[in-house]
Amino acid sequence: MEFEVKDISLAEWGRKEIQLAEHEMPGLMSLRKRYGTTKPLKGARITGSLHMTVQTAVLIETLQDLGADIRWASCNIYSTQDQAAAAVAKGREEGTSRGGVPVFAWSGETIEEYWDLLYKAFCFYEGKGPNLIVDDGGDATLLLHRGYELEHGDNWVYLESKNEEERCIRNVLKKIHAEDAGFWTRVVESLRGISEETTTGVLRLRLREEQNTLLVPAINVNDSVTKSKFDNLYGCRESIVDAIRRATDITLSGKTAVVCGYGNVGKGVAQAFRGCYTRVLVTEIDPICALQAAMEGYEVCKMEKALSIGDIFVTTTGNYHVINEQHMRQMRNQAIVCNIGHFDNEIDIASLERASDITKQNIKPLVDLYSFETEGHSILLLAGGRLVNLGCATGHPSFIMSISFTNQVLAQMTLWQETHKPQMYLLDKRIDEEVATLHLAALGAEIDSITSEQGEYIAVNVAGPFKHEQYRY
Numbered sequence: 001m002e003f004e005v006k007d008i009s010l011a012e013w014g015r016k017e018i019q020l021a022e023h024e025m026p027g028l029m030s031l032r033k034r035y036g037t038t039k040p041l042k043g044a045r046i047t048g049s050l051h052m053t054v055q056t057a058v059l060i061e062t063l064q065d066l067g068a069d070i071r072w073a074s075c076n077i078y079s080t081q082d083q084a085a086a087a088v089a090k091g092r093e094e095g096t097s098r099g100g101v102p103v104f105a106w107s108g109e110t111i112e113e114y115w116d117l118l119y120k121a122f123c124f125y126e127g128k129g130p131n132l133i134v135d136d137g138g139d140a141t142l143l144l145h146r147g148y149e150l151e152h153g154d155n156w157v158y159l160e161s162k163n164e165e166e167r168c169i170r171n172v173l174k175k176i177h178a179e180d181a182g183f184w185t186r187v188v189e190s191l192r193g194i195s196e197e198t199t200t201g202v203l204r205l206r207l208r209e210e211q212n213t214l215l216v217p218a219i220n221v222n223d224s225v226t227k228s229k230f231d232n233l234y235g236c237r238e239s240i241v242d243a244i245r246r247a248t249d250i251t252l253s254g255k256t257a258v259v260c261g262y263g264n265v266g267k268g269v270a271q272a273f274r275g276c277y278t279r280v281l282v283t284e285i286d287p288i289c290a291l292q293a294a295m296e297g298y299e300v301c302k303m304e305k306a307l308s309i310g311d312i313f314v315t316t317t318g319n320y321h322v323i324n325e326q327h328m329r330q331m332r333n334q335a336i337v338c339n340i341g342h343f344d345n346e347i348d349i350a351s352l353e354r355a356s357d358i359t360k361q362n363i364k365p366l367v368d369l370y371s372f373e374t375e376g377h378s379i380l381l382l383a384g385g386r387l388v389n390l391g392c393a394t395g396h397p398s399f400i401m402s403i404s405f406t407n408q409v410l411a412q413m414t415l416w417q418e419t420h421k422p423q424m425y426l427l428d429k430r431i432d433e434e435v436a437t438l439h440l441a442a443l444g445a446e447i448d449s450i451t452s453e454q455g456e457y458i459a460v461n462v463a464g465p466f467k468h469e470q471y472r473y
């Protein structure tokens with residue numbers, strides 16, 4: 001079995017954690033029960049680029065039970081749980097359809113290794129690529145599109161790189177091109193679609209769709225209600241405080257937290273701090289989200305004002321350089337700075353690294369103290385500015401991920417079973433309602449039904465969907 005993990009001997013530990021997680025993932029387990037014998041994904045080759053955690057292991061093995069042939073990489077250099085990667089690589093029953101899955105991920109990859117491992121997740125047997133991609137943040141989609149464009153005369157790979165990440169992407173694409181100049185064209189020909197997990201990946205897909213450069217169909221899983229209104233909000237509500245506590249051990253009660261951005265993630269993060277008796281300040285650029293925050297009783301203010309007040313800063317925007325070097329120069333001594341948005345460039349760490357009067361001291365893995373000689377203070381940066389809940393903790397808990405990943409499996413089945421045009425799609429509202437239904441019983445929740453008379457009165461079918469397409473939940 002081909003795989004690249006940190007330590008395969010961690011598999012036994014990983015397996016025990018996966019079994020615990022299965023109990024908390026009723027949506028995925030019910031899909032295994034429903035489709036385990038008919039195997040609707042039989043024949044499908046799937047490449048995954050999504051945090052290689054215990055919960056993702058349950059997703060991978062569900063896709064496997066539905067008949068798929070899978071290769072997997074992580075979508076972040078820090079987020080792999082090595083025991084989960086080992087258990088998936090080892091498999092449940094050697095030599096059967098429940099055998100090991102090729103996993104290419106470990107915690108603490110270099111950026112160069114990251115892009116190399118992602119490419120390996122694309123390489124099936126006999127030069128073949130995947131039929132389907134599960135993407136989180138759009139890196140697999142990016143590699144595919146840039147690779148295809150290179151094979152069709154585009155010169156992006158020969159341009160100057162603005163940063164280390166771009167340099168590594170260009171290098172891996174050049175290497176692949178030298179080895180097999182038709183690889184990406186073959187991949188595109190056999191690809192039936194991509195399902196994208198997160199807001200940032202959807203933004204990148206939308207740009208491609210607008211520019212008419214999207215090569216394959218893509219399902220926007222993020223904007224299923226049971227994804228963005230659950231994982232992004234309730235998931236981050238669970239995992240942000242976990243990460244800050246594991247990294248710093250500070251008392252949150254009485255402190256002041258500044259939440260930058262009040263979208264779905266920001267709402268969850270703000271609620272989490274409030275639940276810890278932390279004073280919460282919110283910064284926003286969108287008047288609607290700002291008004292929502294104000295109506296929830298949070299203080300909404302400009303970043304400039306928050307800088308001298310905050311003890312903890314969390315970026316949740318998916319935007320670029322939301323906290324910059326000048327901001328960090330104005331913060332209080334020992335302020336904690338972290339990001340829960342998809343990419344690390346929400347905080348301008350590169351400037352800290354370049355500045356001659358700033359020194360960095362590592363306190364423990366993924367906790368660094370930056371000292372500013374000019375201002376005479378220090379700040380604590382968590383997870384190197386990358387997703388703090390997956391770097392300093394273990395991401396969202398299983399039940400939340402079951403809701404997200406049930407959508408992912410149903411999206412993969414839709415792409416495999418139906419033919420789509422190269423554009424973006426949302427999953428049907430019926431699927432959204434079904435995903436919710438699959439998780440109600442586990443929480444002891446029961447719902448009422450309506451009579452046909454009531455259905456007529458509010459203009460909905462008695463079996464659903466229960467809301468019109470524009471309803472915002």
Ligand SMILES: NC(=O)c1ccc[n+]([C@@H]2O[C@H](COP(=O)([O-])OP(=O)(O)OC[C@H]3O[C@@H](n4cnc5c(N)ncnc54)[C@H](O)[C@@H]3O)[C@@H](O)[C@H]2O)c1
Pocket residue numbers: 198199200201228231232235236260261262263264265266283284285286289316317318319322340341342343387388389390396
């Ligand atoms: N860490 C995780 O587990 C996790 C989970 C889900 C999503 N995400 C990621 O988190 C990010 C946010 O996702 P979301 O679904 O909340 O997106 P969203 O679009 O709902 O919210 C982002 C908010 O940030 C605001 N914003 C943008 N620029 C800003 C600025 N300079 N200052 C203040 N506010 C600003 C926007 O107006 C918006 O309200 C994305 O990168 C997404 O991929 C992470």
